[in-house]
Amino acid sequence: MEQPNTQLTEEDIERFLSLNPRFFHGREKLLRSMRIPHVSGKAVSLLERQNALLREDIAELNQRLETLISHAHENDRLFNRLRSLVLELMVVSSLPQLAEQLHLHLTRHFNVDEVRLLLSTPGTTHAPWIAPLPEAETLGTHNDLLSQSKAVCGTFDQPLTQLLLGPDTQSQSLAMASIHYDQCYGLLVLGSTQKDYFRNSMDTLFLTYLSDVTARVLAHLSNQ
Structure with a gap:
């Protein structure tokens, strides 16, 4: 039909x-x-x-x-x-706990591959994810990182990346925020194995805020 x-x-x-x-x-x-x-x-x-x-x-x-x-x-x-x-x-009671919480949350919830807290305070190398802050002269042309008022992101040369995250690092892009507390200072360094994950054009408001909170916690721990 x-x-x-x-x-x-x-x-x-x-x-x-x-x-x-x-x-x-x-x-x-x-x-x-x-x-x-x-x-x-x-x-x-x-x-x-x-x-x-x-x-x-x-x-x-x-x-x-x-x-x-x-x-x-x-x-x-x-x-x-x-x-x-x-x-x-806000409830950590020691420097190792602080580093552990930063590493846990940033790697689990923010897709970060490596976290390192670099501090000028002596005696901080015993805890995971914490290392002494390199001397200013070893940072070369990047010795102004500690004076930056906001976080910086992007790709950096391999010697600097290894200096900040260790010789075995696999990170290809970094995000860094300076930390100032009491008479001490440091860097919060985040690494990603993706070369374009941290770009110099990305917004750094949240990372700058996190570094400010970290500085407050460090100041509290140093006064205990």
């Missing part, structure tokens, strides 16, 4: 719209997506050009809005993970 032809023709659509003149009421989204040329001969009318520009502006604004919403969601997730870490740091 031959199947009836159910494909709509332009005449069918025209007839439907003529019988339903209020069809587009409440369907603004559909109207905005439609392309309705304004008859003006061979030239493109000003009205049609204006409509095209408005559609482009709307599409660009929608894309920006989606990007902002995506960033807001990611910042919410980052804030919640950082909040959990800060709460754990």
Whole structure:
């Protein structure tokens, strides 16, 4: 048995719209997506050009809005993970516990591969993930890291990476934040085996905040 032809023709659509003149009421989204040329001969009318520009502006604004919403969601997730870490740091009672919590949370919840706390305080080499801060002259052209007021990220030469994270490091990109407490100072160094994970263009607000919290905890521990 031959199947009836159910494909709509332009005449069918025209007839439907003529019988339903209020069809587009409440369907603004559909109207905005439609392309309705304004008859003006061979030239493109000003009205049609204006409509095209408005559609482009709307599409660009929608894309920006989606990007902002995506960033807001990611910042919410980052804030919640950082909040959990800060709460754990507030109750540590020793330097090894501090280093352990930093390593645990940063590697487990922030996709960091290596964590090292470099401190100028003597006698801190006995704990995992803690090492003496290199002398300024060994840092070469990077001896201003300790004076930076905000964290820095990016790829650095291999000798510096090994100096900060050890000779066996596999990290290809680093994030570093200076720490100042009492009369001491140091660096919080995070490493990733991905070369583009820590980029010099990325926002460092959360890492700078974490270094400030770490400094407060260190000051408290040193006064115990």
